[in-house]
Amino acid sequence: MPAFNxxxxxxxxxxxxxxxxxxxxxxxxxxxxxxxxxxxxxIRDTVDRILPLIPAERLRILAGAHLSAPLLGELTELxxxxxxxxxxxxGTAPVLAWAAAxxxxxxxxxxxxSLHADHVIHPPGAFRALLEExxxxxxxxxxxxxxxxxxxxxxxxxxxxxxxxxxxxxGCEVAEFIEKPDRATAKSYVASGEFLWxxxxxxxxxxxxxxxxxxxxxxxxxxxxxxxxxxxxGFFRAVPxxxxxEGLLERSDRVGVVAAxxxxxxxxxxxxxxxxxxxxxxxxxxxxxxxxxxxxxxxxYTSDGPVVAYGVQDLVVVRTAxxxxxxxxxxxxxxxxxxxxxxxxxxx
Amino acid sequence: MPAFNxxxxxxxxxxxxxxxxxxxxxxxxxxxxxxxxxxxxxIRDTVDRILPLIPAERLRILAGAHLSAPLLGELTELxxxxxxxxxxxxGTAPVLAWAAAxxxxxxxxxxxxSLHADHVIHPPGAFRALLEExxxxxxxxxxxxxxxxxxxxxxxxxxxxxxxxxxxxxGCEVAEFIEKPDRATAKSYVASGEFLWxxxxxxxxxxxxxxxxxxxxxxxxxxxxxxxxxxxxGFFRAVPxxxxxEGLLERSDRVGVVAAxxxxxxxxxxxxxxxxxxxxxxxxxxxxxxxxxxxxxxxxYTSDGPVVAYGVQDLVVVRTAxxxxxxxxxxxxxxxxxxxxxxxxxxx
Numbered sequence: 001m002p003a004f005n006x007x008x009x010x011x012x013x014x015x016x017x018x019x020x021x022x023x024x025x026x027x028x029x030x031x032x033x034x035x036x037x038x039x040x041x042x043i044r045d046t047v048d049r050i051l052p053l054i055p056a057e058r059l060r061i062l063a064g065a066h067l068s069a070p071l072l073g074e075l076t077e078l079x080x081x082x083x084x085x086x087x088x089x090x091g092t093a094p095v096l097a098w099a100a101a102x103x104x105x106x107x108x109x110x111x112x113x114s115l116h117a118d119h120v121i122h123p124p125g126a127f128r129a130l131l132e133e134x135x136x137x138x139x140x141x142x143x144x145x146x147x148x149x150x151x152x153x154x155x156x157x158x159x160x161x162x163x164x165x166x167x168x169x170x171g172c173e174v175a176e177f178i179e180k181p182d183r184a185t186a187k188s189y190v191a192s193g194e195f196l197w198x199x200x201x202x203x204x205x206x207x208x209x210x211x212x213x214x215x216x217x218x219x220x221x222x223x224x225x226x227x228x229x230x231x232x233x234g235f236f237r238a239v240p241x242x243x244x245x246e247g248l249l250e251r252s253d254r255v256g257v258v259a260a261x262x263x264x265x266x267x268x269x270x271x272x273x274x275x276x277x278x279x280x281x282x283x284x285x286x287x288x289x290x291x292x293x294x295x296x297x298x299x300x301y302t303s304d305g306p307v308v309a310y311g312v313q314d315l316v317v318v319r320t321a322x323x324x325x326x327x328x329x330x331x332x333x334x335x336x337x338x339x340x341x342x343x344x345x346x347x348x
Numbered sequence: 349m350p351a352f353n354x355x356x357x358x359x360x361x362x363x364x365x366x367x368x369x370x371x372x373x374x375x376x377x378x379x380x381x382x383x384x385x386x387x388x389x390x391i392r393d394t395v396d397r398i399l400p401l402i403p404a405e406r407l408r409i410l411a412g413a414h415l416s417a418p419l420l421g422e423l424t425e426l427x428x429x430x431x432x433x434x435x436x437x438x439g440t441a442p443v444l445a446w447a448a449a450x451x452x453x454x455x456x457x458x459x460x461x462s463l464h465a466d467h468v469i470h471p472p473g474a475f476r477a478l479l480e481e482x483x484x485x486x487x488x489x490x491x492x493x494x495x496x497x498x499x500x501x502x503x504x505x506x507x508x509x510x511x512x513x514x515x516x517x518x519g520c521e522v523a524e525f526i527e528k529p530d531r532a533t534a535k536s537y538v539a540s541g542e543f544l545w546x547x548x549x550x551x552x553x554x555x556x557x558x559x560x561x562x563x564x565x566x567x568x569x570x571x572x573x574x575x576x577x578x579x580x581x582g583f584f585r586a587v588p589x590x591x592x593x594e595g596l597l598e599r600s601d602r603v604g605v606v607a608a609x610x611x612x613x614x615x616x617x618x619x620x621x622x623x624x625x626x627x628x629x630x631x632x633x634x635x636x637x638x639x640x641x642x643x644x645x646x647x648x649y650t651s652d653g654p655v656v657a658y659g660v661q662d663l664v665v666v667r668t669a670x671x672x673x674x675x676x677x678x679x680x681x682x683x684x685x686x687x688x689x690x691x692x693x694x695x696x
Contacts, residue, residue: 023656291694293686305670306694308371310686311679315660317672322653324667326674331659338658341641346654 007109008135009206010054011099014043014063014071014117015086020269020335023323024301026348032117033070035287036267037276041074043117050115053128060084061117062099087236092200093247094239097213097220100206101227101235110206111135118267119199120276126262134203134258137171143256144204144212145171146249148196149264154186157268157333159198159245161257171258177250196257198245199264208254216251217242270316271329273299299329321348355457356483357554358402359447362391362411362419362465363434368617368683371671372649374696380465381418383635384615385624389422391465398463401476408432409465410447435584440548441595442587445561445568448554449575449583459483460557462550466615468624474610482551482606485519491604492552492560493519494597496544497612502534505616505681507546507593509605519606525598544605546593547612556602564599565590618664619677621647647677669696 018031025031032043043061050059056077062084063071072078084099096114103110113131121127134145148161159180164173177198181189189195210228214221223238249255265275274297277285283297290300291308295315300307302319309317316332318325323346327335339347366379373379380391391409398407404425410432411419420426432447444462451458461479469475482493496509507528512521525546529537537543558576562569571586597603613623622645625633631645638648639656643663648655650667657665664680666673671694675683687695 291690293689302672305672307672308674308686308690308694310673310675310683312663312674312676315663315674317665317674319667319672324650324653324655324665324672325658326656326660326663326665327658328660335658338641338656342639342656346639346656
């Protein structure tokens, strides 16, 4: 397979808010527009990571209309033709079906790589090599491939994939998809070596996705012709909210998995900064004008004046959008429990 | 002694910065102008506390010229005649000598109560009653009285007074003045019941102070006639920096102490908020728009947008003057060690 397979396309899901990054993330400045993986926004890193493999004309960014201007403001090499504007939120099954239909209308042989705008991945070369391999396998086996990441900790916030039998030439069948497990189960998965994190990164022929949806996903089957015909509004009016995992991957017998050879993080909450940003010798990380003095394991983030921490440990301190927020790394993933307890005008 | 002894005067020392309240305290907005004891600035509380005992015309606020406008802006019932404008910082010995000389020029029999602008005292009635008693004793015994507070913890940030023999009618002689002790010594002082905190609050006949200074304080003796003559600039040019404790009280045989019957706090650093402000049922305190959620013993202070703390303990969080600052209650008194390590433009 050549380095620039002319049928290789990439869609980047960029419609989420990332509410666990409150107060930095808001509907109009969502997580993917924040510098959480490097000095630049996550979406910028995501696009740069894929561009050496897929040229801009075969790149599509999926997001609501309210994000078109901020996304194009950041991604100056892209234009309106690179946007697939979602009329509303509907879960990954209808969104990916619609994206696949859009690609098939332009290229019936399109191989579709589906990425998220807010993941951190190192090193990018290994990432691109694996996507090429998965694309080759998708064409060869006509399977829907998901990328699995080797678990490095018993994370309870991720889904897991039980790896099945080897496929000829690379990749494996999927034995099972597991929703977020409890901690003991997650530990046993990590120890066994037979489970991968479900990254939500996919590679498949766009036409194969539509065919499999027509077969396995009655919730969408009747609406698919609307998507194929380019009636985006009609399609989204007709479909329920449904995830691609529940709506198709857990049902289909034509899925596969390839194991990542790169580090992957979905940057789920503020504590992800400790994994995705360089730490100093005391385990501190920072974005913006930050001064940790005699601190250990503090994450400081500011877009609004200096943040000074003195003699504290295991803390997340955020100043942005007119709000000061302090929590622990352990509490950071539970941010939604906090938000419901705050007055609406504070929550934003 | 009548409730409004016509010779009773009050001077309030309001010239300090309170640099341990960085970033809130600055040379132009010093600690005494911040709402650290109630919803109103400390100087406002201090003046209100004394006004029922001493009318405004016998009240004097001592501070540098740069604070005249902010002080009168807060103390709207006072005017320029209530200010004693210090030409420069020189320690409490020359400042109190000068203030005493100013009072004597207006009232040779002036009894001078010297307060600090930034103390928190409860209840105010007991405070005023003790000042009246001390004033009566000062006239009767012709001694320089200091107010001692009953120690409630082995504080190492305060000076202590060893209480001597009882004086007839009330008050005691002073056995010794002790600079800030180490923790073990402070514990023994608290346990013994024979030591009081040196509050820096004084009551004496102004003329007696000048007489004692002339006798015991050669560093000032030659300059005192300048102060008596109203040559403020000349006086301050002629005197060294010297504290009243070191320069006079530790030398004189005409000092005395009365034990406070009120709660007293000098609001030395951010951790003082836990003592001077009402706490919620989890020991949290706050100034401004603050939201401690599932927190214990956190002090939150903001003049600049909400501060939200989630699931943290034993923390001080400050947002003001464009700076976000986080430390522990234990570290708060050591703030000066932090400040020297920050860039000057952050330090302010």
